[in-house]
Amino acid sequence: MTLPPTLVPVSSTTRVIACATDEIGEVAADVVASVAPDGVLGVATGSSPLALYAALIRRRAEGLRTEGLRLFALDEYVGLRTDDPRSYAAYVRSVIAEPLGIPVENVRVPHGSTDTDGAAYERLIADAGGVDVQIVGIGRNGHIGFNEPGSDAETRTRVVALDESTRRANAEHFDDDLTQVPTHALTQGVATILSARRIVLVAAGSAKAAALRAALTCPVTADNPASFLQRHPDVTVVADHDALREDR
Numbered sequence: 001m002t003l004p005p006t007l008v009p010v011s012s013t014t015r016v017i018a019c020a021t022d023e024i025g026e027v028a029a030d031v032v033a034s035v036a037p038d039g040v041l042g043v044a045t046g047s048s049p050l051a052l053y054a055a056l057i058r059r060r061a062e063g064l065r066t067e068g069l070r071l072f073a074l075d076e077y078v079g080l081r082t083d084d085p086r087s088y089a090a091y092v093r094s095v096i097a098e099p100l101g102i103p104v105e106n107v108r109v110p111h112g113s114t115d116t117d118g119a120a121y122e123r124l125i126a127d128a129g130g131v132d133v134q135i136v137g138i139g140r141n142g143h144i145g146f147n148e149p150g151s152d153a154e155t156r157t158r159v160v161a162l163d164e165s166t167r168r169a170n171a172e173h174f175d176d177d178l179t180q181v182p183t184h185a186l187t188q189g190v191a192t193i194l195s196a197r198r199i200v201l202v203a204a205g206s207a208k209a210a211a212l213r214a215a216l217t218c219p220v221t222a223d224n225p226a227s228f229l230q231r232h233p234d235v236t237v238v239a240d241h242d243a244l245r246e247d248r
């Protein structure tokens, strides 16, 4: 699909692939599969990349070698145990690592409640040689990872307070009870994410349209942390038509 002029990315290093909602997984997997058989894959949680992980799992059944991948998650709630089914550690294990045959020792998820824990996670990423392909989703407020509006380009893995809108968006995983949704998270920073050699952003649905359009076409600003992706040399956006609507 040719993008309308209002949606053409400002950055020449950002490629936008518009597709049907049910094609997002396969299209994104075409990019992400380049990390196999033993690269370092940065993984987002949430609903946006589910079809992408399902596509990778199908490709493994057809012969793609994924067992040697090393995974680094973007973020984790503060205060949840790693065996809590609502934790991102549990998501990464059950949705990505186990079905792709990746052993636990190759899976890293931020954990802890201090910036020292964040610094330790940065060292793990550096020791692995950095991230080859980073998958990100986008929040309705333009967050990437849990870098909420106001997060600047220099940020590294650290503890952040979650926006109320983010907590509301994620309340469905906590019995729709906002009081159960953690207030803080440990997240890779904007600079951490931009250190990846390649970034794939997946987005579906009209709820993401305003944030995505601003990220792609407006000047870079900490008010929309996804806009910092404009500064990265190799970004692929895979989005459905609703997420690329001009009128939202």
Ligand code: F6R
Binding pocket: 043, 044, 045, 046, 047, 048, 049, 074, 075, 136, 137, 138, 139, 140, 143, 144, 145, 146
């Ligand atoms: C998840 C993450 C978040 C989500 C974003 C979109 O690890 O870092 O930035 O990608 O909140 O979430 P979904 O895909 O559930 O709409």
